Structure formats: C-alpha cells, structure tokens
Amino acid sequence: MTQTQANTDKLCNFICQKFEDGELDNDSLVQIIELCGGYLNLETIPNYAKKNNLSYNGVKKHRKICTIFKVKFVIDNE
Numbered sequence: 001m002t003q004t005q006a007n008t009d010k011l012c013n014f015i016c017q018k019f020e021d022g023e024l025d026n027d028s029l030v031q032i033i034e035l036c037g038g039y040l041n042l043e044t045i046p047n048y049a050k051k052n053n054l055s056y057n058g059v060k061k062h063r064k065i066c067t068i069f070k071v072k073f074v075i076d077n078e
Helices: 003-020 026-039 045-051 056-062
Strands: 062-067 071-075
Touching: 003 026, 045 056, 045 071
Parallel strands: none
Antiparallel strands: 062 071
8 A cells, every 4th residue: 555545545534533533523524625625626627627617518628527426626736
C-alpha cells in the first residue's frame, strides 16, 4: 500500500469515527465536500465547457471526468 493510500484510509476512518461519535455533523461533512471540491476544481461538464468555450463532447474526450452522486464532474486541478 502506498503512503497516499494509507493516508486516505486514515482520513476516511477518522471522518467516519468522528461522525459516528457525534463530533462531526451534516454541516461539517458538507464543508469537507466543498473543501475537496475546491482542491479538485470540480465543475459539471456543461459548466466547464461553457466557461472554457469548449463543446460538451470535447470536454469528455480531453479532460479527467469523475462521477460523484451520479453526476459527472470535470477534475481540473493541474
């Protein structure tokens, strides 16, 4: 296991434990999601395409796409 994967596992376990112990609430989890989205520069494909003057299909072919909660996002943090 890489150090990155080990750190990811530790962080996920920490969040799970704190939520289950009542030390994090729904608002806390939303803040964590927003923080991560900021680091990833997540945008929906249509928003990214419009912002960058690209076609929807062009974005799909040439950008990193991930699906979160059944919604496709562009990751553009490089």
